Amino acid sequence: MDSLMLISLLMLQYLCISLFSIQVAATNGKLFREYIGAESKNVTFSDVPVNPNVEFHFILSFAIDYTTSSTSPSPTNGHFNVFWDSNTLTPSQVSAIKARHSNVKVALSLGGDSVSNRNVYFQPTSVTSWIQNAVSSITKIIKEYNLDGIDIDYEHFSSDPNAFTECIGRLIVILKQNRVISFASIAPYDDDxxxxxxxxxxxxxxxxxxxxxxxFYAYDKGTNVSQFLRFFEIQRSNYRGGKVLVSFGTDGSGGLSPKNGFFTACSRLKSQGKLHGIFVWSADDSKGTGFGFEKQSQALLASPK
Known part of the structure; x- marks a missing residue:
């Protein structure tokens, strides 16, 4: 092999490695998200450590299309009300945390699992009326609290997938078209x-x-690293083309815990260019522990390696 050909091959190899490195860097994300407010434990935004080198989303939990009655909450066909701890997570506190940290955005999550020990059902009277009511009521809440996005976290259904698809899909489209929100997320888990x-x-x-x-914390307790990575690939395939975030719970729920290898799994995904971000359920449950896992998550996301 002459020297010119050798140089060409070496340059080609270098180019391929460089392109791969750029691709990996481009696909990894620095997004950290945390749900807050569902447990009424007086947790505030300022309790949670914010690393300036990540994109940080607080997700208020929850806004629900149910009445606010503490004894008998019932569906309202798209008229959403605030069910998070509104005594400590106020509009002024949202403005304060966003002013203090330029990398912080705040969203609200819709639905959730239960309210007053009753399951929250997605239960529209009709697609058209639910959308009209939802757009109006959610827009009002977002403007009052100066929020940036929405998250969809319904876990119980009294309608078929088509009604859910049209209600939620068109809601997101309208809110984006009206420039009420800049981003939207969904929060599924592996169960029908x-x-x-x-x-x-x-x-x-x-x-x-x-x-x-x-x-991912909805999987069984005791999940190991290999299982977690397999679950991730399955969901990455299910939501092909989407930014699938990895997650853990600080409430003692299941999945792969930080103590058993969660950050090892994250490091592997990051080395493969697949780590779009991390989210945590929830700040309420982390309040008494010093938010150590939140700090570790953000440090990993912010690290160049």
Whole structure:
């Protein structure tokens, strides 16, 4: 092999490595998200450490289309009310945390699991009326609190996947078109009918959904690193083309815990250019522990390696 050919091959090899490195750097994300307010434990935004080198999203939990009655909450066909701890997570506190940290945005999550020990059902009277009511009531809340996006976290359904798809999909589209929100996410987990509803939504409206907050902590306790990585690949395939975020719970729920290898799994995904971000359930449960895992998550995301 002459010297010119050798030089050409070496240059080609260098180019391929450089392009791969650029691709990996481009696909990894620095997004950290944390749900807050669902447990009424007086947690505030300022309690949670914010690394200036990540994109940080607080997600208020929850706004629900139910009455605010503490004894008998019932569906309201798209009229959303605030159910997070509104005594400490106020509009002025939202403005304060965003003024203090330029990298912080705040969203609200819709639905959730339960309220007053009753399951929250997605239960529209009709697609058209639900959308009209939802656009109006959510817009009002977002403007009052100066919020940036929405998250969809319904976990119980009294409608088929098509109604859920049209209601939620068109809601996201309208809010984005009206410039009420700049991003939207969904929070599915691997169980039916949850997964079937969200996959139907993704197939039709995935182009309008910015992040998939997949609830990996809904898998069994004792999940190991290999299982977690396999679960991730399955969901990455299900939500093909989407930014699937990895997650853990600080409430003692299941999945791969930080103590058992979560950050090892994240490091592997990051080395492969697949780590779009991390989210945590929830700040309420982390309040008494010093938010150590939140700090570790953000440090990993901010690290260049």
């Amino acid at each position: 009918p949850v997964q079937s509803h969200y996959l139907a939504l993704w197939r039709k409206y995935g182009n309008f959904i910015d992040y998939v907050n997949f609830q």
